[in-house]
Amino acid sequence: MSDTHAQTVAFVRETEIPPSPPPAMEAGAVKWVRENLFSGWFNTIMTLVALYIIIRIVIGVFPWFFNGVWDAGSIRECRDILQGTTGACFAVLVDRWDHLLFGFNYPQDAYWRPTLAFVLLIVAAMPALFYMYIPSKFLIGTALYPFLAYWLLWGGSLWVPIAVLAAIILTGVVFRLVEGMTVSTRTVVAGIVGLAAGVGLAYLLYLGAQELWFISTSVGQAGLFGTIMSLVFKLCSVFTYVFFIPMGIFVGYAIYQSASDGGLVTVVTSLIAISVMMLYGVGPVSSVLNGIIPIELEAVESRQMGGFMLCMMLGAVCVSLSIPLGIVLALGRQSDMPLIKGVCVVFIEFVRGVPLITLLFVANVMLAYFFPPGSGLDLFLRVVIMITMFSAAYIAEVIRGGLAALPKGQYEAADSLGLNYTQATRLIILPQALKISIPGIVNVAVGLFKDTTLVSVISMFDIVGMIRGPIQQSTDWISIYWEPYLFAATCFFIVCYSISQYSQWLERQLQTDHH
């Protein structure tokens, strides 16, 4: 059509006229200010009021900030130097920076270890965070980081984390072996494992029944509540006594039956393998190896960890554990199998219905009752378990939202191509559901990171615990508020803002509608 046009019309413009600039009132800063700040009488008043408030705040804060005293030994010295003028006492940060960052019990000559662990955390996180730009082979470094970080932070023999790593790798080998077996070989394995697991489970339940009966006799003294509790425990105990043998037989038989398709027997064999190696293999092997080639750092206990380091440790560990756990819970909640679905629903609803602080008290006090004295889990580990459970329940619900937002057609298309459940979930469903869930997950992660300061209520000295305890109650820095809290807020803000910015960048990266 344009051809005929060109032939019949006498003149066709070959070049465009350069556009003339819009009038000054309609361009640049002037336009922006007019549209956003002074678009009507109401907005004009609001702008002026806001301007007044901002100016007052700045006038108030600046002298405090710039008169700040950086060099003083105590809060009294600060006041002497300031002599009544407004000014901050930043000297507390200079004096106690190490306590704020590492806690007051971490050995001073070992400060390089958490610092190095922090730097390596950033390096090791890169391949995972920027996976689209960094070759996937670097993810091996990310996978090895937790073991190295454990050694740096807690010290002891390097052979311990290496032995744990070896146990995990061996478990993977066992998994592959059982998975790849012919059905006849696997039937033999399933028979042995089924028998062992059945007997083991029955024995554990038997012990549990005894324990429950023991508890029931010891709580029965105090009043009506005690009587009821005692009765409940007695009932549970009797129930367990009745069912420990049938349960063992049932589970053992189910494992034996799974030999043909291999799912359950593979998982259970791997679980038994890793439990045995962790309980009986890692200790002796690592001490023998350490005897031959000693590589040791001064050991530091969990109780000695503190300051912002503790928050970072809890935050990093709990976030990276609760996302996979949350995914599993969310998928479990959508499962067709009533048992799996039920377990996930009960877990999520229960954990979400309880305040985190309660769970932390449970971690601190109650769990100690359940484990025999001395064999108890490390306090840090107990807290990690509780916070992870808590945030995993929230993340599971966020991801469930993402799963629900996917059109049914995506599931159908994946099915119709012959992808099995695992493939469809991993390749089609999760990438899209997680992408939708990013803002929600980040919301939970940031909240979790800030909630790590709650451990101060169970006398772990994280940065807030440090300020409230050893700093504010020392004679030198008694009742100093603004400066250390400002420092803590800055630390948290830097980390949280980085997470938020990263997630927004990631969302833009994953946008595929229009470029």
Next chain:
Amino acid sequence: MAEAAQMEVSDEVAITIQNMNKWYGTFHVLRDIDLTVQRGERIVICGPSGSGKSTLIRCINALEEHQAGSIEVDGTLLSSDLKNIDKIRSEVGMCFQHFNLFPHLTILENCTLAPIWVRKTPKREAEETAMHFLEKVKIPDQANKYPGQLSGGQQQRVAIARSLCMRPRIMLFDEPTSALDPEMIKEVLDTMIELAEEGMTMLCVTHEMGFARQVANRVIFMDAGQIVEQNEPEAFFNNPQSDRTKLFLSQILGH
């Protein structure tokens, strides 16, 4: 092209459906369906909405479960055994009304995903196959774009290519042109006609009666969950037997 209807149909049986019934809760969607499809047959299924035509072809690759009767695809009996279901699905391609491309993957990745993961084809080979079929549907130059950047007609052609990459023996089409603008319908139909000419066994749920006349060797009319009438296209359109078929044809061809 006009001889499409005379294209050879072998004696080999591709799909056998016997006495199949399906309910949604208490609602009886499919009643006593008996259908045998020969290899190389091209069947068009039409009927008013809610007549169960989509449900019928979705039962063939087990996207919907049937409660009674039997379905046998390529000699494999459709049962609740997941391995059988996955096997059948990898042999049966399907195109949907709303394309259902994977929006987070490029066109090429959409096409290579199933061959790589289900058929364990090496990536290079899968990409060559994908490019071959993308050329066939005439959009090789879009291979590295995302589905969201393509028009509806292009997306549906990609969906066809994606199915073909699995080298299916049977193709199911569930109203492939219903969500498209009129000018895009032709490009999709052309692709389907080409496919039919190559002897693909096809079951199409569609309202494109021109397509039915041109390529189908059997037209099935469904109403209220039953197969009311089936015949060769000429006979079906010119000499419908049942009153319901006549009414349906007068409505759909009348305007």
